[in-house]
Amino acid sequence: MSVWRLIRKEILHRKLNFALGILSVLVAVGVVVAQFTLLRAHDLRTEELLHHKQAEAEERLARLEDDYRKYMKELGFNLLILPADQDLTEYWEKGYATATMPEENVAKLARSGTTLIRHLLPIVQQNVFWKERKRRIILIGTRGEVPQAHRGPKEPMLLAVPEGKVVVGYQLASDLGLKAGKTISLLGRDFVIHKCRPYRGSAEDATIWMDLRAGQELLKMPGRLNAIEALKCKCKGVTTEQLRKEVAGYLENTVKVVVRENEVTVRAKARDRARAEHAGAIAAEKAGRAKLRSTRESFAAVLVPLVLGGSAVWIGFLALSNVRERTAEIGILRAIGVRSGHIFAVFLVKALVIGLLGSVAGYVAGLAASMAAARITPSLRVEAVGDLFAPGMLVAAVVAAPVLAMLASWAPATVASRQDPAVILSKE
Numbered sequence: 001m002s003v004w005r006l007i008r009k010e011i012l013h014r015k016l017n018f019a020l021g022i023l024s025v026l027v028a029v030g031v032v033v034a035q036f037t038l039l040r041a042h043d044l045r046t047e048e049l050l051h052h053k054q055a056e057a058e059e060r061l062a063r064l065e066d067d068y069r070k071y072m073k074e075l076g077f078n079l080l081i082l083p084a085d086q087d088l089t090e091y092w093e094k095g096y097a098t099a100t101m102p103e104e105n106v107a108k109l110a111r112s113g114t115t116l117i118r119h120l121l122p123i124v125q126q127n128v129f130w131k132e133r134k135r136r137i138i139l140i141g142t143r144g145e146v147p148q149a150h151r152g153p154k155e156p157m158l159l160a161v162p163e164g165k166v167v168v169g170y171q172l173a174s175d176l177g178l179k180a181g182k183t184i185s186l187l188g189r190d191f192v193i194h195k196c197r198p199y200r201g202s203a204e205d206a207t208i209w210m211d212l213r214a215g216q217e218l219l220k221m222p223g224r225l226n227a228i229e230a231l232k233c234k235c236k237g238v239t240t241e242q243l244r245k246e247v248a249g250y251l252e253n254t255v256k257v258v259v260r261e262n263e264v265t266v267r268a269k270a271r272d273r274a275r276a277e278h279a280g281a282i283a284a285e286k287a288g289r290a291k292l293r294s295t296r297e298s299f300a301a302v303l304v305p306l307v308l309g310g311s312a313v314w315i316g317f318l319a320l321s322n323v324r325e326r327t328a329e330i331g332i333l334r335a336i337g338v339r340s341g342h343i344f345a346v347f348l349v350k351a352l353v354i355g356l357l358g359s360v361a362g363y364v365a366g367l368a369a370s371m372a373a374a375r376i377t378p379s380l381r382v383e384a385v386g387d388l389f390a391p392g393m394l395v396a397a398v399v400a401a402p403v404l405a406m407l408a409s410w411a412p413a414t415v416a417s418r419q420d421p422a423v424i425l426s427k428e
Helices: 003-013 015-075 088-094 104-111 170-176 212-218 240-250 263-325 327-335 340-376 391-417 421-427
Strands: 079-083 117-130 135-142 165-168 183-186 189-196 207-211 227-232 255-259
Touching: 003 015, 015 263, 015 340, 015 391, 079 240, 104 117, 104 227, 104 240, 117 212, 135 212, 170 189, 189 212, 207 212, 240 255, 263 340, 263 391, 340 391
Parallel strands: 135 207, 165 189
Antiparallel strands: 079 227, 079 255, 117 135, 117 227, 165 207, 183 189
């Protein structure tokens, strides 16, 4: 009688024993697969949550960044460089500097290579009497922003006024009926109105802007400046005092550096706070998810060994019970010439088949159960449930379960193969 026939008959005539063995492997593999799949679902859900939070943070920060740029273009110059001998009390009282400094200062800053400031704007400014219109105005001359040699081209915050033209503040344009394209006479020179500024609700509504050279000529300040405006960078670890000292140092301490707190600065701080809050929220989410995963890992670390050990013991018990029940049959088989190796193979191959069938069924059951849990559990819900399928886990189950079943059946199979037929039959 062949070994395979003996195995087939053993399975067919011991159906309950065979089914209980498969059930034992199914439960063990199902629990293990479910635990590892739930941990995988947890990791996928964590990735999804962190991705969504990161996307939300980037979207909000992009809005704040855009908002920051808009405000920066309107009133973003928050660094004021004045002549060293300028009385700040007088400056705040009059709204402009009465002292002057060399125009070369702006060129020095542009060549300095500093990364602490950008968007350099040289200015001459005075409160003058517009004799042609018989009213006082704030006359400002600027050449537009001076590019810094070490920086790439940037969109300017304030465009230069074309030569021979002026930009008129809202209040002056409104009071005097001035419009773009109209020619006006100012301090003995004719200028074409380039455009009229919108309402600002500040002293800027009473300004007239022109090219720097024209402003210097009208104010009799050739080669001189009242001030340089700039935007301080958002540099981490650089204090206001450090900024002031470094910028003044580039100009050999011949200037005073004033850092103004305006709405741009407030917006920048709000942006930084938002970035820090989002980073904190993401870090807290990571920590919370890590703690939850640790709890699940601890539970799996206890449950999985218990289930595997219980399954191995149960399979061994079933195999041993089967050997004891079939003692007489084993004696007869040995007496008619069936070798001990064949008897050993019958029980071991049966365990192998139990392991194979139980592992496949257990994997399917465990995967289905974990997928169902992933659909209904908020902390595990994943958008693509199919991602929970792991071919490597299936291969591991199909390999490990039969090995475990065979190891559990090894001792009973050894006992069965070593029984002496003469002793067995003499007892019957």
